[in-house]
Amino acid sequence: MKQDVYTISELAHEFGITTRTIRYYEEVGLLSPQRAGESGQRLYDRRDRTRLKLILRGKRFGFTLQEIKEMIDLYNVDPGQKEQLRRTIAYGDRRIAEIEEMIRDLTLLKEELLEFRRRFTAMLEEGEGATGCEKR
Template sequence: MGKQRIYTISELASEFGITPRTIRYYEEVGLLASTRESQNHQRLYDARSRARLKLILRGRRFGFSLGEIKEMIELYDVDPTQKEQLRRTIEYGDRKIAEVEEMIADLIQIKEEMLEFRERFTGLLTDLEQKEERGKAGV
């Protein structure tokens, strides 16, 4: 088995650069469950929860809303014996894959444009520097 490290809420928070409040909020909206230490009522997280949090933050990074993220993550919880559920999940996944492909294509185009832009600017800069050199030489 994998090592079963468990994490407190502030451990996870500082690891991912977020606040405990954020994690509690994700629980509040049903995105991330936690087990509780009996007696203490303290939230505890295992490797699985940690992975799930990572997924959430990854989605957030690309501008998905928590609602969309929830929809996507819940695919991991599909019942693998229900044909109709499997089919719907695959279909939904195909749409999401297409979306991601589109995003990749767009980002590549954006990068190209930024590079062109960068070259224009470095060109302008070296022009200015050469002008300055000639100025100095002229004196």
């Protein structure tokens, strides 16, 4: 059976992040734990745990914290979740386009490096070595 309440240390350990990261997410309004006792210990419920899981997934996909907050907050104001889904698709499409551009850039960089490698290998085979670069 899953827990109903989690401490900041338990969540940090479970998700492999620091307690400072969790406190930051709280500071920017992504999480809102309850405070317990005089010590004010943070206690997170299942909802907070789920939100943290979504935050980390969103970060892995490259979304900004503001985008993640907007997508998560839409869940609470859009019972049918249609606007949340539309917004998530729009952000996802933009991110896919960014990734495709990165792939194109990396492919060009790879081709350029392979061309230099071919040239340098040919220079070594011809016996020119490093001084061959100065002659040109």
